[in-house]
Amino acid sequence: TETFVGHQVLRIIPGNDKELQKVQELQDLEELQLDFWLAPRGLGYPVDVRVPFPSLQPLKAHLEANGISYSIMIEDVQALVDHEQMEMFRSSRS
């Protein structure tokens, strides 16, 4: 089973064309194993990406180095998944 321990979902909002291009280029970096929940679509529109733990610091460093602002949409993906599973189990039992 795939686990998401240490994964975060980041929200990136490209503010100009250069930032947008940088974010779009991230889609081609397969080694980062990024999971785009919301793909890039234009300036000012959010890009949501689930980032595995090993790629977190490199990606954040890359974004910061390029002046691309981001926020943490989900700090602990696994915690949400675990909670969801528990709720399903509880409902199933009741």
Add this chain to the structure above:
Amino acid sequence: PLSTSTFDYSSYHSLDEIYAFMDLLVAENPNLVSKLEIGHTTENRPIYVLKFSKGGTNRPAIWIDTGIHSREWVTQASGVWFAKKIVQDHENDSELASILDKMDIFLEIVTNPDGFAFTQTKNRMWRKTRSKQSGSVCVGVDPNRNWDAGFGGSGASKNPCSDTYHGPYANSEPEVKAIVDFVTNHGNIKAFISIHSYSQLLLYPYGYTTTPVPDQEELHEISEKAVAALSSLYGTKYKYGSIITTIYQASGGTIDWTYNQGIKYSFTFELRDTGRYGFLLPASQIVPTAQETWLALKVIMVHTRDHPY
């Protein structure tokens, strides 16, 4: 659950539980609901559609599907709620009653059963189908890029490892082909609504081209009314427009194909939320999401009923 009255609509359920729910619904309402098997998935799971009908033969119909992207769990859960809602209200809600007097409703709750089962057992974030791709270690095709409308265009990926991989050819996925065959053979579908999450959007064709559809003005007006109805319940804010102008170019998408088949009232929803939980929407939001979406669906269905073509 022993009946659909004791089923927990405010919880996420497994594939087996949803299939059992369908059987219960049919058993409880044999004069209104039937279950059709329209095909089998790559992993040989049956693909089921619920038909809501007061009779007649090959009546004009409305199609609603949920769960084509398997990780968008609020959509399958909403589909279950819609099924129960139709049964509950088909006599006492005058709008729904009059819709069903003239039209049938087809509801495919789990449009991607293999993907859904995979999200329950192996990978909660799985989106695509589970077909094996020749020459690649990667699995699956994006079922919303596999339709024969701008297939293979730049709004989809040629990379089998991508989540927007279009597949080796249009309708390569049995989940997609099953719907294509059903719609083609039925020949009288008048509205087609495919439900996704998340982003809180109501979209109409096209996604594969910037050329506006001929019915753009009408679809935009319907969208405006549908979104207003949706928002009236809990204040949930939606945007609306064509796929390509509202989000991005998407080639080989479902409702582009259905529109090109002549199904004028073709829409896609992106349900809650806008980015607090995304695909991991808490189960407590299932019922409110389904309730508000139903109001928008009724606007579309009423318009379809009142504007035969």
